[in-house]
Amino acid sequence: MKKDTTSKGLFSFIKDAILWNLSGSIGYQVYLCLLVCLMLIGVYGYFIQFRLGLSATNMSNIVSWGFYISNFTFLVGVAAAAVMLILPAYVFNDKDLHKVVIIGEVVAVGALVMCMSFVFVDLGRPLQFWHLVPGIGQLNFPSSLLSWDILVLNGYLALNALIPAYIVYCHYKGKEPVGRYYKPFVFISIGWAVAIHMVTAFLYQGLPARPFWNNSLMGPRFLASAFAAGPAIICLVLHVVNSATDYKIDNKIFNKLRIIIVSAAVINLLMLFSEVFKEFYFPTQHSQSAIYLFFGLEGHNSLVPWIWTAISINLLGTVILAFNPFGERQVFLMPALVLLIVGIWIEKGIGLIVPGLVPSPMGEIINYSPSNVELFITVGVLGLGMFVVTMLLKPALIIEKQYEDSHGEHH
């Protein structure tokens, strides 16, 4: 097995990656089939939406962005959160986190694929998307924040796909990756991660038309919630890897991530409190959206149960993670992470986007909840993201394991 490492090229790398992805236990095959089913549900939903137009959704001239953009916003945070592994692993040379940094990067790639898909399915005229491509189209750069977002998201996708691809490819050939080839890009990607989420916040923050969004805390708050929810999702993926593969994750790693998550979650809650104080201490005309979100306006209160659920489970999750009862056994770790993720997903998704648009600038108040087509497409995009993560992670971990074992023999 080890003798032919020198003759291994890019072609056999790709071939092996595909073969490893297709082979596996019955459970794995069932899991892949499930993902394909999810994606097919999405394709079905998109087929309907493509024929009917966006009237297949529950969006309207008042709530002109809905479930898709909500999920997009949340997932940009998940993508950005890879930096919480990259920074300690590469800059502070943390050995434990170095072992899992690749998993963080793969989750970021999956999240970015989902982000782009959500933006794409939200377009009224997807066939005209080439109008955005510089050279053949007209990108309104630097004036439009949406054009910034397109650039930074694509750049971040490239960084997070190519850096690990290079490292894994080197390990596949049994070589040590050359630091000066990839380290500069690692440093760029750290700044870039902050950029993708700040720019996404600026997308909303830069709109004086929407007082609920036109808030200078939004950028920092996006980062705080991202650095809580993102590593929490990475933790869940690590848990799956730990129990489903022979790539074992040390308890120490979970503990380190837990501390990162708690710190970010507490900062996020502080900022939430600051926002709530501003809206409710002396409510103005501009607080209407917050009132709509937290208490409902004129009988329209579809978001009220959601936001209170979000805040409750957000608090509960943070408290459990902070005090970590049962210590090393960590029985509560995964449930607490799920609570935190769902809480932030609601609060930063539909709890942020919809109240930004309601009341409309002409004072109209309506309820919004996603239509079936929106749910189908969202499920499909989620399936696509999980599929991408699986397809990238499985070969990467096999290669890493082989490399680790063979290097263990040498020393």
Added chain:
Amino acid sequence: MDSDKKKKINRRTFLKGAASAAITGGVAVTAGCKGKGLLGSSEAFALEFQEYFKKHYRLMTKTERKETVSRLEKLARLRQDITVNIDTTGPSENVLFGYAFNVTRCEGYMECVQACVEENNLDRKSNTQYIRVFEMEHGQMSPDKGDGKYFHMVPKEGHFYMGVQCFHCENPPCVKACPTKATWKEKDGIVVVDYDWCIGCRYCMAACPYWGRRFNWNQPEVPKEEITKEQHYLGNRKRVKGMMEKCTFCIQRSRKGELTACVEACPTGARVFGNLLDPDSEIRFVLENKKVYRLKEDLGTDPKFWYFID
């Protein structure tokens, strides 16, 4: 049911057209495809194919503009069996359009809304309207406090009426937001949309503080006999689903020196439209002699739409 069937047939003919166009190949398509010997639908398909690849309106040369206009006019004939005339008149020197609304005179008949819908070929299916009229109680001055859905005899005792539409800001947030430069402010102050260049992201809609923009959530429908045939490329020509649209100060009329449809239709003379740079215009008279105000001045959007009280 009927429209469903029609849709299906359209789809089938579209696919048939696609197939035959693929067979006849790109040569015929790029050569302009007169399509005499081919199926009628394949000629339309070839035109649509060329339309798909056309440039942003502002980057087109004069000949390219002529070509796209003739394609669109041909398509109207082939697809809808109507003859339309699509104008591309640009802005004139020393013209900057502005609008004033007399709050005292308006009595809420909404003739302006209807005239606008008919003039601008707005979607009848979703009941798209560029103009909203709000019924306000005395003591209010912002339409977000008013009732935009009143349905009773007007004028109602103790109430007054305010119309809103796109305010054609001098500093338009929508233009800044658009990622593809598909919406912009013309030299004569009209904020327009290149419908064919719009990708339908709706960021402009989120950016507008006046709720001035409308999106085609469904395929817009206008009965054939009701279509206004005098059209402008940036105005009331055919739109399809997924495009943004908005009030253009009836660009197909105003660029020819005519009044907008809403001004012409108003039975009480509450609406004033004209050239802000012409010292003898009615709009200048209003601005110089009446107490005027604008909505949300604090945002710095500098709208060219004033309200005044007699």
